[in-house]
Amino acid sequence: MTESLSLEIRALHEVSLxxxxxxxxxxxxxxxxxxxxxxxxxxxxGAKEGCGEGECGSCSVLLNDALVNSCLVPVLxxxxxxxxxxxxxAAGVQLDVxxxxxxxxxxxxxxxxxxGMILAAHHLLRRxxxxxxxxxxxxxxxxxxxxxxxxxxxxAVAEAARRRAAA
Amino acid sequence: MTGDHIVGVSVPRKEGRDKVTGRAQxxxxxxxxxxxxxxxxxxxxxRSKIGxxxxxxxIAWDEFIVVTARDIPGKNVIALIANDQPCLADGVVNxxxxxxxxxxxxxxxxxxxxxxxxxxxxxxxxxxxxxxxxETRSEVIWGSDNIFKSYLVEKGDVDGIWKKADxxxxxxxxxxxxxxxxxxxxxxxxxxxxQQGMTVWGSLQCPFYVHKALMALCNLTxxxxxxxxxxxxxxxxxxxEYPSMIAAHAALLAIKCGRPVKIIYDRLEDMAAxxxxxxxxxxxxxxxxKDGRILGGEIELTIDGGAYVTLSPVVLSRATIHAGGAYYxxxxxxxxxxxxxxxxxxxxFRGFGAPQSLFALxxxxxxxxxxxxxxxxxxRKRNFLQPGQMTTTxxxxxxxxxxxxxxxxxxxxxxxxxxxxxxxxxNELGTSRKGIGIAAFLHGAGFxxxxxxxxxxxxxxxxxxxGTIKVLVSSTEFGQGxxxxxxxxxxxTLGLPYENVEIAQAxxxxxxxxxxxxxxxxxxxxxxxxxxxxxxIKQTLMxxxxxxxxxxxxxxxxxxxxxxxxxxxxxxxxxxEAPADVFWDDDKYRGEAYAAFAWAVxxxxxxxxxxxxxxSVDDFLALxxxxxxxxxxLARGQIAGGVAQGIGYTLYEKVIWQNGRxxxxxxxxxxxxxxxxxxxxxxxxxxxxxxxGAFGAKGIGELPMDGPAPAIVNAVExxxxxxxxxxxxxxxxxxxxxxxxxxxxxxxxxR
Ligand code: FES
Ligand code: FES
Numbered sequence: 001m002t003e004s005l006s007l008e009i010r011a012l013h014e015v016s017l018x019x020x021x022x023x024x025x026x027x028x029x030x031x032x033x034x035x036x037x038x039x040x041x042x043x044x045x046g047a048k049e050g051c052g053e054g055e056c057g058s059c060s061v062l063l064n065d066a067l068v069n070s071c072l073v074p075v076l077x078x079x080x081x082x083x084x085x086x087x088x089x090a091a092g093v094q095l096d097v098x099x100x101x102x103x104x105x106x107x108x109x110x111x112x113x114x115x116g117m118i119l120a121a122h123h124l125l126r127r128x129x130x131x132x133x134x135x136x137x138x139x140x141x142x143x144x145x146x147x148x149x150x151x152x153x154x155x156a157v158a159e160a161a162r163r164r165a166a167a
Numbered sequence: 168m169t170g171d172h173i174v175g176v177s178v179p180r181k182e183g184r185d186k187v188t189g190r191a192q193x194x195x196x197x198x199x200x201x202x203x204x205x206x207x208x209x210x211x212x213x214r215s216k217i218g219x220x221x222x223x224x225x226i227a228w229d230e231f232i233v234v235t236a237r238d239i240p241g242k243n244v245i246a247l248i249a250n251d252q253p254c255l256a257d258g259v260v261n262x263x264x265x266x267x268x269x270x271x272x273x274x275x276x277x278x279x280x281x282x283x284x285x286x287x288x289x290x291x292x293x294x295x296x297x298x299x300x301x302e303t304r305s306e307v308i309w310g311s312d313n314i315f316k317s318y319l320v321e322k323g324d325v326d327g328i329w330k331k332a333d334x335x336x337x338x339x340x341x342x343x344x345x346x347x348x349x350x351x352x353x354x355x356x357x358x359x360x361x362q363q364g365m366t367v368w369g370s371l372q373c374p375f376y377v378h379k380a381l382m383a384l385c386n387l388t389x390x391x392x393x394x395x396x397x398x399x400x401x402x403x404x405x406x407x408e409y410p411s412m413i414a415a416h417a418a419l420l421a422i423k424c425g426r427p428v429k430i431i432y433d434r435l436e437d438m439a440a441x442x443x444x445x446x447x448x449x450x451x452x453x454x455x456x457k458d459g460r461i462l463g464g465e466i467e468l469t470i471d472g473g474a475y476v477t478l479s480p481v482v483l484s485r486a487t488i489h490a491g492g493a494y495y496x497x498x499x500x501x502x503x504x505x506x507x508x509x510x511x512x513x514x515x516f517r518g519f520g521a522p523q524s525l526f527a528l529x530x531x532x533x534x535x536x537x538x539x540x541x542x543x544x545x546x547r548k549r550n551f552l553q554p555g556q557m558t559t560t561x562x563x564x565x566x567x568x569x570x571x572x573x574x575x576x577x578x579x580x581x582x583x584x585x586x587x588x589x590x591x592x593x594n595e596l597g598t599s600r601k602g603i604g605i606a607a608f609l610h611g612a613g614f615x616x617x618x619x620x621x622x623x624x625x626x627x628x629x630x631x632x633x634g635t636i637k638v639l640v641s642s643t644e645f646g647q648g649x650x651x652x653x654x655x656x657x658x659x660t661l662g663l664p665y666e667n668v669e670i671a672q673a674x675x676x677x678x679x680x681x682x683x684x685x686x687x688x689x690x691x692x693x694x695x696x697x698x699x700x701x702x703x704i705k706q707t708l709m710x711x712x713x714x715x716x717x718x719x720x721x722x723x724x725x726x727x728x729x730x731x732x733x734x735x736x737x738x739x740x741x742x743x744e745a746p747a748d749v750f751w752d753d754d755k756y757r758g759e760a761y762a763a764f765a766w767a768v769x770x771x772x773x774x775x776x777x778x779x780x781x782x783s784v785d786d787f788l789a790l791x792x793x794x795x796x797x798x799x800x801l802a803r804g805q806i807a808g809g810v811a812q813g814i815g816y817t818l819y820e821k822v823i824w825q826n827g828r829x830x831x832x833x834x835x836x837x838x839x840x841x842x843x844x845x846x847x848x849x850x851x852x853x854x855x856x857x858x859x860g861a862f863g864a865k866g867i868g869e870l871p872m873d874g875p876a877p878a879i880v881n882a883v884e885x886x887x888x889x890x891x892x893x894x895x896x897x898x899x900x901x902x903x904x905x906x907x908x909x910x911x912x913x914x915x916x917x918r
Contacts, residue, residue, distance in 0.1 A: 106800040107187075110399065110401040111398065
């Protein structure tokens, strides 16, 4: 480790952010990824690292209501932001309608893409409560799933939309 | 007993709730106290002697743990089939990315610079990168002839058929490598303690493969090695054997530093260093009668195994047995070999050799149809295997197979004939061309030949103190629904609600060896054993008078509680026994290759954009006979997911090689299909009714990987009237083929 490098990346900063409704303060390297802060410091391991370069969406979280790849967000950029992770979606033991629909329709196989996929779907349904199949496919196209071929995921999202509309 | 069936019903996935809430624990989600992080220093060159290793400046090396081959307590091999693959290269490397030494540190951020600061002098040797180069033996890089394994299958008299033939049709077909691309990268944690021995937790398919490898490497007895499978984020064969390597690395670091060590690959490392589907080349020469019946043929099949044997002999075996497909060959000679090259070893990937040889065959059938002047449908119908006939390995078809009916049903469901006509007409206009193609095929379930007998798998079922049931298997869940389906089978057998049955974590200290989770064997082979073991529980309770002939779930639980209270641990075991009438000759490659085959007809509809040369699949119909469907939602998910990977294999996923190294090891440049790219796959099941497996279920997981490539490429040929004989088929390949077709016309000026 050279001196200059260690000074630069070993200087910790204090960052406050709201995660799943709770205010948190962490000490992190300025360029540290939001994904790592969530997973390593806050113990929220629901967001996964599939690629580390913004391609797969398995690290998706909501940042001030926008869907972001947390592997691309330096934690400083999340300062004072409102973050929602998969852990914040269910209200206690009661699953969200989307989570129930994923369970029922076979939307989760190995499950590694599922947290990101459900958050992407959640984000989509906020903007478009009654999406067409095409809109669902487009809306989820930033989240890769190697197991399902997406069919049962798309069906789960359509089912959740129906159930939310009926509620 | 409850009257409701559990088998055949889409009950909730056992681990589903944890997966949708983000609570499911994958290996990277686990942190142990005092844990260090490990990284691997790998070869930069394909084949070389290793010279001086220098630990460069700028790194606080005294903070790092360093492990080389000299630190290995046992044998420096990853024990599998041939034991030729070292855990850490010692003196020589045989492929790029071969592990040479290991580093560990408590701060994972410091590892990449440290890995980069290790410089290694290489004294390079000539290397081989293709099947053709390997065949020339210009260099001998493995054994005496660069051949890992070869098989010869002979049936009838092939040499006598050529003069009787009305047509002889030849073709050569190639398939590329394919990356499994599970979304969870490989990872392992190891912890060592002189008393307890070695424990590893990881993302893996086969706990006892890892167990065996660690025993040999660390020189430990079986009871001193424990392997625990964490939730596994996709595998598809890619976590069948390479996890043994990563576990070995983590284990060596853990022994050296006395603390737990975690190794998690990033995407680039996972793609470049771990296994992929074997590239292949298949040559067909087929003799036919005037009316399009196969008289016989020669099939020559070669797969590229990479630098070490690993699983190539077994992959080649499946490729060989599937090479004749779902057709009747009165005479056939199949010569198959797996050759060595200086690329990272190729390995298991869903389908395991069958997608390669079936692509060749199903493309070849369309070529035969053209030569003979029959339709793709008719040529298949005339040659389909029928009950009583024998496959290429002389296995008699004993089930009431009716492939003509299966094909007709697929044509009807896909509206094949009407579409084919319509596309032919519409293709004269417009800026795109449409086509429709079919593939008819089979997939053998379970291990090949004597494999299941050699595995001799064991399954346990436990009656617990609270009256519930626990299934004990080393079969792993990685998305397919292993946990769910095996619990369904136990529940159905015992007449209990599904909720009363749980399954143990795949932990070698807790479960017996039910064999590897591969080869579409879990439901059919392991499921049947779960059924037997569960019956054992029931018989014990009945025999001891605790349970009557008919009982309620509560009565069962109460009987079980009483049994445990009186006698302690209550377990029943079942071991695989090969049916007496099963014959297999490993030398001649003749006999009952598989306990059961699943059968399928897939129909693909494709559009080629004549401006971009992009091929899209517009409709995909997958009709299969897989015996009894135990869980409709999971079964459909397996088929749809397999077809999606098959579409990727055909149209998207191209590994770009340079000197044996993958050049596009990122998700930005190795492209798999997104939700916007794929059609709705229409999945249908036929049930023929048969006696295999638990409740009549056959294997299902790999079958859907076999059909998409030939069906789609057949559709593209139908659209463009140009044959394509290799995959992947990317827009540039389509463009080049069309250009080549046009060229002779512009030169000669004659049509
Ligand atoms: S890990 Fe962030 S997009 Fe893949
Ligand atoms: S469920 Fe495995 S990647 Fe989506």
